[in-house]
Amino acid sequence: MKKAVVGVSIGGKTLIAGKVKNGIIEKSITRKINNKAPEDEIIAEVFDIINEVKDDEVAGIGIGVPSLVDVEKGIVYRVMNIPSWREVHIKELLTNQFGLEVYVNNDANCFAIGEMYFGKTKGIENSVGLILGSGVGAGVIFKGHLYSGTNCGAGEFGEIPFRDFNYEYYLNDAYFDYKYGVSAYTFLNRANKKDKIARAIFEHYGNDLGNLIKTILFTVDPEMIVIGGPLSKAFRWFEKGMWDKINTFPYKHALGKLKIVESGQEDIAVLGAAALYFDAQNQSLKK
Amino acid sequence: MILTDNGALIGVDLGGTKVAAGRIDNNEPGDIVYKLIPAKSDDPRDIINVVEEVIGQLFDDRVSGIGIGIPGLVDRNEGIVNDVQNIPSWKEVHLKNILENRFGVPVYLDNDANCFALGEARFGRGKGVDDFVGLTLGTGMGGGIIKEGFLMSDAHCSSGEFGNIPYLDSIYEDYCSGKFFVKKYGFKGEELAQAASEGDKLALKAFEEFGTHLANAIKTIKLSVDPKKVIIGGSVAKAGKYFETSMWKSLLDFPFPRALRDFDVIFSDVKNIAILGAASLYLDRTSRKVTEENIM
Numbered sequence: 001m002k003k004a005v006v007g008v009s010i011g012g013k014t015l016i017a018g019k020v021k022n023g024i025i026e027k028s029i030t031r032k033i034n035n036k037a038p039e040d041e042i043i044a045e046v047f048d049i050i051n052e053v054k055d056d057e058v059a060g061i062g063i064g065v066p067s068l069v070d071v072e073k074g075i076v077y078r079v080m081n082i083p084s085w086r087e088v089h090i091k092e093l094l095t096n097q098f099g100l101e102v103y104v105n106n107d108a109n110c111f112a113i114g115e116m117y118f119g120k121t122k123g124i125e126n127s128v129g130l131i132l133g134s135g136v137g138a139g140v141i142f143k144g145h146l147y148s149g150t151n152c153g154a155g156e157f158g159e160i161p162f163r164d165f166n167y168e169y170y171l172n173d174a175y176f177d178y179k180y181g182v183s184a185y186t187f188l189n190r191a192n193k194k195d196k197i198a199r200a201i202f203e204h205y206g207n208d209l210g211n212l213i214k215t216i217l218f219t220v221d222p223e224m225i226v227i228g229g230p231l232s233k234a235f236r237w238f239e240k241g242m243w244d245k246i247n248t249f250p251y252k253h254a255l256g257k258l259k260i261v262e263s264g265q266e267d268i269a270v271l272g273a274a275a276l277y278f279d280a281q282n283q284s285l286k287k
Numbered sequence: 288m289i290l291t292d293n294g295a296l297i298g299v300d301l302g303g304t305k306v307a308a309g310r311i312d313n314n315e316p317g318d319i320v321y322k323l324i325p326a327k328s329d330d331p332r333d334i335i336n337v338v339e340e341v342i343g344q345l346f347d348d349r350v351s352g353i354g355i356g357i358p359g360l361v362d363r364n365e366g367i368v369n370d371v372q373n374i375p376s377w378k379e380v381h382l383k384n385i386l387e388n389r390f391g392v393p394v395y396l397d398n399d400a401n402c403f404a405l406g407e408a409r410f411g412r413g414k415g416v417d418d419f420v421g422l423t424l425g426t427g428m429g430g431g432i433i434k435e436g437f438l439m440s441d442a443h444c445s446s447g448e449f450g451n452i453p454y455l456d457s458i459y460e461d462y463c464s465g466k467f468f469v470k471k472y473g474f475k476g477e478e479l480a481q482a483a484s485e486g487d488k489l490a491l492k493a494f495e496e497f498g499t500h501l502a503n504a505i506k507t508i509k510l511s512v513d514p515k516k517v518i519i520g521g522s523v524a525k526a527g528k529y530f531e532t533s534m535w536k537s538l539l540d541f542p543f544p545r546a547l548r549d550f551d552v553i554f555s556d557v558k559n560i561a562i563l564g565a566a567s568l569y570l571d572r573t574s575r576k577v578t579e580e581n582i583m
Contacts, residue, residue: 149513219511221441
């Protein structure tokens with residue numbers, strides 16, 4: 001890991017790029033973008049921000065995008081909150097521009113692999129990274145590498161049927177506004193100030209999340225689950241409700257081994273994007 | 288990718304009423320023997336004796352390994368049976384140790400659904416499919432995940448236990464196994480299948496409804512492990528033609544339509560697949576070791 005990598009996180013409103021070397025972000029730029037701008041304009045912004053953090057040590061680029069991704073071809077489809085990005089061949093564009101190795105994946109997969117290289121799941125063979133925020137995203141690490149499934153559709157736990165709809169509906173932050181008329185983050189502040197209603201609401205949220213985690217245990221059964229995203233800041237308030245549900249797991253004798261932790265890593269989006277490069281290098285070493 | 292073994296293997300299928308075993312010689316399935324068990328006995332040794340007897344009938348010095356499929360909770364790493372359907376006396380039976388001491392060859396245990404998936408991978412419709420899910424729909428619902436030709440390794444021996452996943456007011460097993468027909472319609476699945484074959488409207492409706500629930504289970508499988516195929520076995524699979532259409536109809540609203548393009552749900556048609564799968568446990572574990580050592 002002596003080489004440096006540029007990690008880029010493309011959000012709906014901001015671009016973040018960082019030069020990552022030896023697990024440290026040496027230089028980072030965060031820039032607001034006009035998410036309504038045409039495709040080419042936003043691509044030019046991505047070129048610019050990479051140029052600003054890149055130097056001669058940089059061997060590759062990793063990009064995390066909130067969208068469906070064809071990982072092999074490096075194409076992103078229907079990017080969340082960027083309406084003009086319907087089908088962008090981002091890998092090809094960046095490879096031609098910079099002449100470096102480029103890897104693209106969705107933001108949840110970046111989070112999961114980033115946690116393995118630089119965060120809480122270091123040294124763990126099988127883990128799941130779960131992002132709770134404006135959506136519910138997840139990435140699965142299997143035998144120390146990103147596991148994408150046949151159509152890169154593995155780990156889409158948010159879309160799994162739950163109650164009358166799916167998990168994402170009940171676990172994304174907008175559900176708090178819809179159900180209680182108050183934002184999740186207002187409730188978070190209130191819970192931190194000992195507000196009983198806010199704490200009850202997060203305990204209930206934890207119950208629903210516990211059902212999702214049981215689903216993860218009965219499908220891919222990881223050793224550790226790491227939770228990130230803006231709602232993970234409420235971890236200590238939903239932790240109890242979550243375990244109450246999980247403890248109804250019939251394989252209880254084995255549950256002692258399961259660890260569920262809060263990410264707490266602020267820069268994980270950029271680190272995770274950079275980790276795509278390391279994952280790819282180690283995958284090809286294996287072969 | 289599955290390596291072969293030129294020796295002989297024995298596979299054992301432990302059911303609630305009988306123990307069945309079969310032998311595989313040079314990858315060819317051979318004789319099947321079985322014996323009824325005193326399931327109600329409160330001495331765990333009674334049933335261990337039957338298992339040993341059945342294995343003994345097939346055992347000789349060419350046998351290089353024994354695999355056992357168990358309908359219940361198994362610690363596959365330690366080889367301990369924690370809990371078995373219909374055999375109340377078996378709590379924490381160290382079956383691997385017991386049988387290895389008796390026969391002197393490696394013994395591997397796994398749950399019966401994992402054995403089904405493995406059997407399909409080597410001898411059934413999963414041959415040549417590296418990534419698939421085997422689903423057993425019978426009195427219960429179980430599953431096994433085959434990844435890169437091997438049983439998926441996991442942390443708590445609970446991967447692929449799709450039947451236990453929360454669904455509606457309970458879990459998938461209550462809607463996607465024989466339990467659904469008994470609870471909702473008051474008939475056994477076999478009875479309804481018979482009625483459906485005679486064109487009975489209520490029976491046909493029951494299967495149609497079953498198909499929509501099963502579609503949700505398959506969506507959950509697609510969204511979590513994203514396999515190329517789902518292979519369905521167990522007694523309910525025989526009624527596949529009555530619920531297949533409604534299942535596919537419900538799958539059409541899958542959130543990622545592209546993912547359905549190369550996907551298929553097929554029904555198992557191999558006899559004694561559970562025994563063949565149990566015998567394959569030996570190859571799964573030993574050849575997995577070989578490939579993992581090569582990687583390092």
